[in-house]
Structures are given as structure tokens and as C-alpha cells.
Amino acid sequence: MGRQGKEYWRSLNQLADTDEFKEFLHREFPKGTVELAGNAWSRRSFLTTMGASLALAGLAGCRRPVEKIVPYVTRPEEIQPGLPNRYATTMPLGGSACGLVVTSREGRPVKIEGNELHPSSQGAAGTFMQASILGLYDPDRSQEVLKDGRSSDWDAFVAFWKKQQVWHIADGGEGLAVLSESFSSPSLSRLKTQFEKAYPRAKWVSYDPVSDGNISLGIEAATGRKLQPVYDYSKAKVVLSLDSDFLGFESESVKATLGFADGRRVLSQQDDMSRLYVVETALSITGSTADHRLAIEGGRIAAFARALAGELSRQGVLLNVLDNVTLPDGSDFDGKWLEVAAADLIAAGRQSLIVVGRRQPAEVHALVLALNEALGNIGETVSYNENSDSPDSNRETLAELTADMREGRVSTLIYLGGNPVYNAPVDLEFASSLRKVKTIIHFGLYADESAAGANWHVPQAHFLESWGDARAVDGTTSVIQPLIEPLYGAHTDLEFASLLTSGETKSAHDAVKDTWKDILGGGDFDKKWRRVLHDGLLTGSAAANVIPRIDRRGLTGIISASTVEKSKVTVSNMEIGFYSSNVFDGRFANNGWLQELPDAVTKIAWDNVALVSPATAEELKVENGDMVTLNYEGRSLEMPVWISPGQAKYTVAVALGYGRTAAGRVGTNTGFDTYRLRTAGAPYFASGLTVGNIGNNYTLANTQDHGSMEGRPIVRENTLAGYKDKVEFFPEEPHHPPLVALWDEVKYDKGYQWGMSIDLNACTGCGACVIACQSENNIPIVGKEQVHNGREMHWVRLDRYYAGDKENPEVVMQPMTCQQCENAPCEQVCPVAATTHDDEGLNVMVYNRCIGTRYCSNNCPYKVRRFNFFNYTNDIPEVAKMAQNPEVTVRFRGVMEKCTYCIQRINTAKIDSRSKGREVADGEIVTACQQSCPAKAIVFGNINDPESEVSKLKENNRKYHVLEEINTRPRTSYMARLRNPNPALVSKESHKSEHENG
């Protein structure tokens, strides 16, 4: 310190310059504080400590803490304090990429929405995308480089790798292996190529537990080319899904949902809509939207596909390519169903679509490609393009790698993301195969299961902290740009990959720009690049469609390689099916929003369960929540059972991604690790499962205990044909006395009058709105125990009702949130007038005034009010507070809260319009739920403006109000659900939907 004058010292320790003081300076926080974040801290002990700290803080005096804030000396040009900035970026997930627009406030990203320009999101965003904002601020993310489990730093790792690299280069990368997740990134594939050049003998294996690998293998087998399918559901008049949850957990579900909803938008009796046939095992989001659904075992879908091919060819579809294949008849299935579906597909003439889920083996994909080709759908409802930037996720190679490791042929293993110790097929015994690997380097977001055994662990930057790029399925190149500096000093994928390849540290920004110099070609790079950054993608970069030619030999070969057999499942030889879930493959296990989002169908949060059909449960003598043992191939797993109507008989469906042992404070020990039953041979389904009843009951947090509508006119519906015939919906509205008021009612006919319309024909129940609302409105996560107690805080919930046959029910979904009743029962009973009406027709909550009598909740017929039973926000880790929206009050304990149509957005738009001297235009205010809805089921606007979209929808003859008969006069109206059953099947199905629900 070459400074003149006095030198100030902070403490005697500094004067003495002790080690402790140096350590203190080095550490960001005093000893003991960071350690608190360790895994050993349960919520309870955390609360205890917090309580004690609070008590001590209280002793120090009752003043608020002094926190100095310092204004900018020179304000960054783009930052206006109080006003958000929006940046386009992209979320890579497996082989797909979802274009996003992220709202950033004072430099911190707070909200994720879809990028309208991006082909995969088209303005909407799914649950994974939106919840990743919470993942960014996850305090459990790895925060330091670990060397053999001990704290180290990046420089040490770089030094280590430089040394290590020398002899890897020397022997051409012998014994060097990279295990990555699948990706679809031009820059990363460029680096991968360089890596392969630098270390020609090294291996680069990519593995994802849940991937589109089967799809690409199938297409490759049928066409001899690596192609990427792109579906256009909006054009399809008849869709047949073979085990494809394309509206739920398949890749590209956001795009699919929008397309599918567009194909079913009915605004008048003249409009038509598509028809959806679904053949699946477990009731999925797609299955619950289906017009006809067949529940069969996953293992028989291949047989079904062949029977369908046989049926199509019988009905005159030219299937020459399959001449050498014996196609079974449909005798093993519901023959009528098959016949009618096939006829319908043919009748749709080039406007039909058969889609197969990624759970199905490659041969089904190959066969169905041929069927789509024969039906003339290719180029119409499905198109293909070449995507060179996406290596296949191929489980064979993981098996090979494991074998190599076991035999000592791998000396250095580098994980580039991924968590194979947790999610590799159990029979590969991946963890034990690591023993002979000398150096294991783990690069990941978390110090997770795989990091535990690694020699080095390097924290990976979150995509919101990273520079990068990704290619969407249609080939559009999009850019990933960081919204914030890495919070925990982590490094991006590209930085890490550059280091591996060249031994030099290079910024990811430079690496991306290097790639994009080629992509953008000549001309003014900076100008083009700025445009890309602005849009988040390169406009017009979609890959050219390829019309694949079917490789007859390959197709015949892959189909003949396997045989299909008749169903053999019995109660003692059941089929187990593995599904991805709200936490995907387990990577989102530490995301509280996703954990607390109830499963779309079962409505269970915070756990995975073994789903069985009601009939199977009866035979097994099990009830909801009973612990059972799943015995499969000599392995067994105990988990709770849940009876799910619509599950195929003698099958058990389990979700992957739970039961993590090192996920973080949210995900560790949440649910059951079903990977322990998943083998390389049967990654998605297999028979041979037996189920034993243990007997004791396990507590599950279920947000909807009752699945029947009890015949009440809550979700009203009709068939398309019925609606065209006469505008009526079932259940019918009950007779009620005239709805009159005792006093003069407020007119609400001036200025803005806000209202909402929700189209039940579009809503699939995917849950995007729930997460959007949670993110926008700072809704706390309350945990399993509280959800179990019925205290979930979601302002919008998705009600799911079953009707008809228990074994294959009809399902309806209904987003339910505050209806903003003009005649609100809640307002009348609040003793302190904390919930009142504003003159724009909103039922507003004055949190400051609320004393928490909860009377309003009791008197709410829709039960959409949520109460802060505890001080839930107290548990939010400091860093996660950065994810909160500063425009929305954080509610304290003892306060009631609920949806107010995103009043903060309304006011922002009003202020903006006033400053510009005009009215708020229609569509200018978009509520968070509406914004995120992939189906565009939600429309919000001014109902006092007859030209607004919402006004027009409220004039529509499908409009109705829920519980109209109690004269609440809701501002939210629903559009009745329509089904489009095939008349040829209706009579046979003895049309159960006489709407006598339950």
C-alpha cells in the first residue's frame, strides 16, 4: 500500500496480518454463513437458527438495519432504474432450443417468456423454460471448483489441465473420453470437431436418459439419412399419436401445442377442428385431450403400428415399401377402433399425421415414417431437415464407454454436463465402472451425484449466464446471450470446451463470434450480429426441407429385426413404463417451482408414484398411497402407488427424475429413484414386473382429491357435431331464480373494464400458466407438507375432472383462478374492507389492510384465494430473492392473496399509454398466464371495448360463466370444450358422455 498518510486498519488481526484475517478477506462471507447453505441443513434446523439469529438481532435493538445504497455516477445507457429491459436468448434442452425473451431489472433477470420470432416457442414458454429463472438463482448450485472434494479454484484447474493435456496430445487422446449431454449448438459442435482433431483417439459420447435418440435412429434406418422431423399440427385434420405426449413431455411441445390448438380453434358453428386419436399406456396430457384414446401396453404399440399399416394397406394405401414385411391384422386390438382410425387418416388426405413418441423403439419410428409417406403427409404435416449440429444421443455408446472404463481403457473421463452416476441405466453399473478411471473431471451446474466421485469438479454456468448458440429443430440458429455475470464464478460450456480442446482459456463470447462469423457470412458482421442479438436468432436460417426417400432395405431390416407378440401381461407379469416428468429427467429436481407444480394428470406434487389402473389396483389390493415393491429383473424399488384412471391394465408407470441423493435442499430425497429399475435394454418399458404390497401408507401431496365434477356445470362441453347442430353444452346450467340484487348495482360501463376469456377447447392443462404466474407474482414455494395440508399458493390452478369409464376416462382440464366477480362474495364479508372492487371491475386485494380472517376464502365459491399460513417468504434464500418481481408485493404471513389479472402489468400499460396520450390498445396488456400459454387459450382485455378480442370472445356462443347461478357475475368467462369424436366410434362407445359425470 504505497499510500501516504494514515493507514486504517479494520481490526487487530489485520494489523497483525494473521492467516485468519487473510482467510476472512478471501471469503466473501464470514465463516459459518456459507456453510449454512450445506446440505445437512434441514428446513427445521434452518428455521431454528434463523429464529435464534432473529432473537439476537432483536437484542441488538429494534432499528431497521442500515443498508447504504449508492447511485450510479454515470448511468449505463440502457438501464433506466425502475424500467425493465428485455433481451432475447435461447434455452437449450437436449437437442432442442427454445427462444426466449428475458426480462431484466436493474441487471438481474426476473422473468422468462417466449420469443415470438423463434419457431420453437412462438412467444410462449413451457414450464421448464420459465422455471429456469429459479434454477439460475439456485443457492445450491455449485459455487467453487473442487479438487477431490476440497475447495480449489479455476486457475488451479487450468494449470492442471494444461499439464494433463500435454500427454493427451502426445498419445492422440488415447484413454481420453468426454461424456456430454446431447446438444444442438453450432459452436459446441465446432469445438467438438476441433477436439476430435486435437485428440483423434479420444471418444466423445453423448448420453441423455430421456432423448429423441430413438426418433433419429428410426429415421436414419428408414431413410439412410440423419434427419430431424418437424411437425405441423395446425395443418393436420386427423392426428394419431402412438405413445407420443406431444402436448406434454415430448420435445417441442410448446410449438406442438400451439399448432394443435390452432387446428382446433372453433369460433363459430361453421368452423371445423382436427380429430385426435391417441394410443398410449399412461394417461398423458395428450391422452387427456384425445377424442379417442386407446390404452394399451407400451410394448404393444409396435404391434399396433404394424396392425395399422396392415389396415391402411387393406384400405388401399400403397405400401410397397413394406412388401417384405408381414403385417399382422388387428385382431389383437380393438378392430373397429383401428379400422375407423385408419379410414379417418386416409380420408384426411395428406392432412393427417401419425406421430410416435420418443419412448418407442426406432423400428416404430421407421415404420410410421413410411406410413406418413404413404399417406402423403410428408411435406404437409411433417417435414424433415438435416441438422448437422446435433450429435445423436446414443445409449449404445454409453454402454461401450462403460465397458471401456471397466477394462481400464479410459484414463481420463470428462463429464460435460450430465449426471450419469444418477441416471445411467442401472445394469451398466456406471458408478462402479469409474473405479479404473484415473482422472475424472466433472463439469456441471451442481456438485451432484456424479461430481461426488470426481477428481475435479468445475461449476458450469447456467444458460442465462452464458454465451452460446443453439439450433432449433427446424434448423433456425439462435443465440444464447447472458443476462447476468455468472453468479458463482462458474464457466460456460464453450469456455470449458475451448479449454479442453486448446488448453487455452478463451471467452465464450469470442468462441460464439468465431462460429457466427461463418454463419453470418460476409458483409458487416457487427451489424448482422447486433440484429441476431436483438432477435435472438438469425432470421431465415431455418434449414431447407428435405423430402426423404425411403430406404426399403433399411426399413425392412429394422422392422424384421424385431418381432411383435401378442399381449402377455398379467397381474404377475406386469409392464413397467418410465416417463419424464415435471422435473424432466431429474435435472430440474432442485427447482421448487417444478417440484410444487402438480402433475398435470395425477395432481401430485413433490413425489413420483407408481401409477396403476383402477382395475389393476383392485387385483393388487392396493389403495392410493400404499407402499409397494416393484420387482423387476432382480432389482426392486419401494414406492407409493397411485390409482390413475386411464392407465393401461397390468401396467405401472413411473416418473424419472426423483429420489436424487445430491440435488440440493429441494430435490434431495424427494420422491423415489426409478432409475434403479431402468436397464439399458428397456429404457422406457418392459414386461416382467411384479408388484408386492407392503401395506404401510405414504403421505402424498395431492392438490385435487376429488376427480368427479358431480354432474355440476363447471366444465361444459359438447361434441363438434352436436354444437354444429345446436348451441348447447353439458352439463346444462341449472334452473335458478332470477338473478337480482337487493340494491342498485354498480354499472361498470365507463373506462376500461377488464375481462378474460379462457378457451377450454385449447387448454391442455400443461401447467405453463401456473409457473408463469408463480414467477410473475412472487408466489412462494410452500413444500410438500404444506401442499399436503391443502395450502398450495398457486394463484391459478388447473382443475382436472374425469368422466365416464374408469379404465379409459374422458378428461377435462380447467384453469381456475380469481374470476373477478362483479358481485364478489369475498368483498362483502371482509371486516376490514381489504378486498374491494376498483372501478375497472377488478377485485383487488389490499395486502396492507388484510388482517387475515380468511372469511373471504370461505366465501369464495371458486376457492381461488390463497392464504399465507406461515411466513413462507422468510425461507427464500437471499440469492433466490433476486428472482422476484419488484413490481409485486411480497406477502407476509397472515395475509390473503390471489390473482388480480396481473394488475401491475395493467398499470404499467396504463401509465405508458397516458404518457403517450392515448388509450391502452387491445392486446397491449398481456397477463403472465396468457403470455405463457402455448395454446393461446387465455385472452385478456377491455370488455368495454366492443372491438377487443376478449369482447368478441365473450359474444361467442360457446361462452359461459362458471357458477353463474349464484349471481357472482364473473369477469372471467370460459369457452365450452368441444370434442370431435368419430361418429363411427360414438355409437360403439355407447356414448358414455351423456355427461353424467362421475
Next chain:
Amino acid sequence: MSTVENKEQMPPAEPPLILGNQTFGTVTDRISKLAERKTTLTWLAALSLAASVALLLLGSIGYLFYEGIGIWGLNVPVAWGWAIVNFVFWVGIGHAGTLISAILFLFRQKWRTSINRFAEAMTLFAVICALVFPGIHVGRIWVVYWMFPLPNQMDMWPNFRSPLLWDVFAVSIYFTCSLVFWYTGLIPDLATLRDRATTKIRKIVLGIFSLGWRGGNRQWKHYELAYLILAGVSTPLVLSVHSVVSTDFAVSVVPGWHTTIFPPYFVAGAIFSGFAMVMTLGIITRKVFHLEDFITNQHLEKMNKIMLLTGMMVGYSYACEFFIAWYSGNAYEQFAFINRAFGPYAWAYWIMISCNVLIPQMFWFRKLRTSIPVMFVASIFINIGMWFERFVIVMSLARDYLPSSWDYYSPTTWDVLTFIGSFGLFFTLFLLFLRFLPVVAMFEVKGVLPEADPHHKGGSH
């Protein structure tokens, strides 16, 4: 000594109300002694038990304030639970005291004199217990005063349309009137105690509280008028308080709550439960303090008849609710009542029916009606039944309009401890009353003795 009671001749058929050839002197002696004698060990033991249980209440409330309402078993369809059940239960209990002291006074029922003092005390303590619950059940206890119409700089008034606000007024008025009424009734007896006091402190304290009562003719004249007015003021309260409490439910839209029969039904229920509590306490007090001469079988039998009557009114209401639900043609209402009897809370419903409708039917039989063990057990069952009645009503919340939000409510340990603790508070107060104040209204009992008959003195006063 003058009489507050009516001046008519007692009908000859009525047996004497007070037994054991009591004179003015023996009445004063026997009742005063209970308040003057040395503290007994039994009382001390009982008090320590009751006070310990009351501490449970304090502890539970402390934890409640610290953690929040979440320590109870509430959830979103069922946002009111035991706290409200207990509130209605305790308010209901209070009603018997007011009924006995005010309405029976106006109706010149002389038999009330033996029981009105402790019944009124019971009212007061029950209302105190009741008041605890709405106070603590709000989410933000520290701003609970916003319920009161206090002038403030924001010109923000409470919402006068809310039944909860009506509750605040109804119950606080009720408490105030009951307190004043009870205290007024105590004055002559406090003066008697003062006159008998032997220690200086007693003399001073009782002197202050007896407000200079000398028992002069003019004082009696004013006193009786005041008492009459207070009885008149209290009488409508008996009907209004529980009617207002019932509007908490009746004004809402919840099926099973939204019923016009609630006010009379609640009042009948309140009197029913109140008499049961008077009975329970009366039997114990009578036994422990050997007051069989004062609280005779005749008193008890009359109370049993009232319980039989009110029990049947309650039973009628139960039936009527079902009828109206069917007759209204309202599917939600119909479901709510079928669900009540056969749904997840059917067990509670049938406990309620058994205790409140079936058990009082025993009182048709004179033999059972006059058997102390039978009526003691019956009174306890009725108390249980009436608690369950409120529970059943509040649990209508569990299944209302949208089946998606249906849920089941179960209480937590804290709910239970708070409820038990409220009994601790109640008995602590009651034991203190038994120890320090005249348990029976001496001057009123004297008024119904044969000696008080104006014909003995040759003219009314």
C-alpha cells in the same frame, strides 16, 4: 328484607324452592361462609389443575403468535376450523346465564334465584373464553384492532357489511352488559360480605366493590329499578348475540351455511348448550359445597325440561335444514346436506344427532329427569354434541361448489391444546369465583323464602 321477585302468592301446588327450613340468617351464613372460610386443599388442587391447563392455552397462543395460523390444521377450502367452532361453542354456553338471570327474571320465575349467580358467572367466563378465539384466529394479530371503527388519518372504516364486524359489536356489547348485570346483582351480597368481614383488607376491598350499599329503602327502590332495566337490556341480547353469530355463516354463499333458519336455530342451540353447562357446573358445585338445600332437585328438573324443549328445537332445525335443501331444488344445497350425513364428516354428524337429539329424549321420563347421575352424564353429552354441531356446520366448507378444491380438515395438536386450554381458563375463572364471591344470590334467595312473603309483613314494600 324486601323481595326483588314477584309479589304474588306462590301457587300452592309448587313445592318449596329452598329446602332445609332456611331462615335469612342461615342463608347468609351458609353462603357467606363459602367465601369466607379458609382456602381448602381441594380448591387449591383444582385451581392448580385448571390454571395449568390455562397455561396450555397461553402457551399455544404464544406459539401461534410466533409461528402463524399455519400451526393449526386449516387449509384452503376449510379456512376456519376449531377456533371458530370453539368461539361459537363458548358464546353459546354463555347464553344460559343471561337467559336465567334476565329472561326468567322478567318472567318472574322464582326458581332462577338459586342458580342465576353462578350461571351468570359462567356466562361471563364463557364469553371471555369465546372472545379469545376471534382475537387470535386472525392472520395478523398485531393489527386486529382494525376491526374496530377507530378514527384514523386515512378515514378508513371497517366494512359494515361484514358479519364478522357485526360479531365484534354483538359480542362486545354482550360481554359488557353481562358484566354490568352480574356486578349489579352482586352488590347487595358484597355488602353483606363486607359487613361480615373480619379483616381490614377484606373490609376495604369489599367496601370499595359494594359501592357504599347500606340496604336502605331508597337504595333498594333504585336498585330494583336498575336491575329491571338491565334485565330488559339483556333480554334482547340473548336473542341477538347468537343470531348475529349465526350470520357469520348465514350471510355467506357456502352451501350448508347459507340458510335463513340459522338465527333461531343458533339461539335455541345456545340455550340448549348453556343449560347443559349450567347443569354440569351446578351439579358439581352443589355437591362440593353441599348446596342441596339451595339447588334442589326441583331446580334441576326444571332445567332438564328446558333442555328437552331446546333440544327438540335443535332437532327440528336439523330436520328442517334437510327439508329445505330438498325443497329448494338447489343441487349444491342438497349435496351439502347429504354430504353432511353421509360424507367424510358423517361421524361428526351422527355424534351430533345422538348427543343433541336422542339423549335429551330421556328427559321425557320423570325418573331419568330427576336422577342426578343421569342428568350429569346427559349434560356432558349435550355439551359434546353442541360442540360437534358447530364443527359440522363449519366443516360445510370442506366440500362446496367446485369439487376440485374439496379437501379434508384435521386438527393439529395445537388446535386441540388451544381448545383444552380454553377450558382451563374457564375453570380457573370459575374456581376463583367460587372461592371469593357468594355462589348463590343470597338476597334473592331470601326473597323466595316463606319469610319474605309480604303477607308476613303485612303489605308489599
